[in-house]
Amino acid sequence: MNPTPPPRIDVETQSTDLDDARDFLATAYAGNEWSADATRQPFAFRYSAVGDAAMSLRAIRFDGHLEGVMTPSEDFVVQWTKRGSATIGAGDDQIVMEPGRPQLWPQQGAAFSYDDYEQRIVQVNRAALEEVAGERGTAPGQLVLDHTVRPDDRALTVWRSSVQLISHTVLDRRASPLLQAEMGRLGALALLELYPVVSSSLPDELLLPRNAHVRRAVEYVHEHAHLPITSTDLARVASLSLRALQTAFQRTFELSPNAYIRQVRLDRVRDALLAGDPATTNIADVAREWGFAHAGRFSATYQQRHGEYPRQTLRRFGRQRA
Structure with a gap:
């Protein structure tokens, strides 16, 4: 018997009512303590989502102020703004969004504040991402991505080209379920290139800020152990010279x-x-x-x-x- 493809998502809505727009988004993202206020701009709201349960692309326009708390989610959500201002988290953990630069949403949830913004989102289901991560050696139920990492230029290039291809295909309502599934897999692969998997076996010392370079190298090893990686590759990832990398590994692990x-x-x-x-x-x-x-x-x-x-x-x- 042939497996049934996941139901397709195809939603589009718009409104000029501030409260209706806030309630729609709070319901769609299981948020709480959401509030919205008008700004100097005339209020307008538009939302669209296409894809399926494994991966979807979403677009939001909200001409107003929106803030609240996002609860923990089983989905991995990468977002970026095309205009407006946005912050995620608070205090020392606050992330200020840069227009056009993707940011992984904290999986444990976080507070946010947005103003007069347009936003693009790629949302990947945990099960779909775990399937691809499992092929790289990540055990089921242990998939955690580090949202605090700032992706390098190479990862950003892979991500943007992948999203461009995914968008072109998924927005075609005539695309077959098979092609949609392939785009979901491509999205998962690009996401795993964008943000490293956090290994549960990393020593606590690597979590200290002074060891950030070594941590990047270690996470790269755990993510790419199935590939022919070398010390030179790790030095590049860690932004260290080869000698400095060797010294750091010897100090931390007593290993090369x-x-x-x-x-x-x-x-x-x-x-x-x-x-x-x-x-x-x-x-x-x-x-x-x-x-x-x-x-x-x-x-x-x-x-x-x-x-x-x-x-x-x-x-x-x-x-x-x-």
Whole structure:
């Protein structure tokens, strides 16, 4: 039986009533404590959303002042303003939006304040993003993106070109469900390039501001361990010289950057073996998938890292099911 494609989203509304517009948005985004006031501009409101439950594109025009609190969401929301002013959060955590620059909404929720603004939004469902992130080694239920990161120019270029292609396709009402699904996957991939996955295994020391450069490199390793990354790549991501990167890793982990990459890949092998069936899982194939070609050296390195041999890890599947 063919899977049923997710229902298509196609909404468009407008209003000149300030309270109606506020209530519409508060309902659409499960917000609370929302208030709206007129500004010097004549009030106008327009909203549109197209896509499906996995990914949608949204546009908002609100000629007025809007503020409130967004509650935690299962969706990942990237927004940017085309005009007007906008702030997210408060105090030391406040983010001032820059026109045209994408910003990931804090998943834990946050207060906001907008004035006379036009906004574009890409909204990706958690399940859709977890599926793509899982292919990169992120365990289900552990996907957290760092909204405080300022994406670099390369990530912004990938994001903008992806959004342009997605918009062109999704706005075509005749696009097939298959093409819509492909655009959802493209949106998820671009989002994972824009903001790094926060690893639950990062030491607390990396959360300190002075270690921000090393943290960027470490998060890049956890996000791209499936790719042929090098110390030079990490130095570029961290905006450090290669020597400074090596010194920082040695100070923080007592490991070289390459040894840290290898350690993360060994952890990914362990995750795969713990999830594998001894009857069908080939240890050598899993090892090669994560860059370990020499079976003997791999087995010894794995034992040194995890305190048991790969075959012992794999057998846990049978014991857990018994």
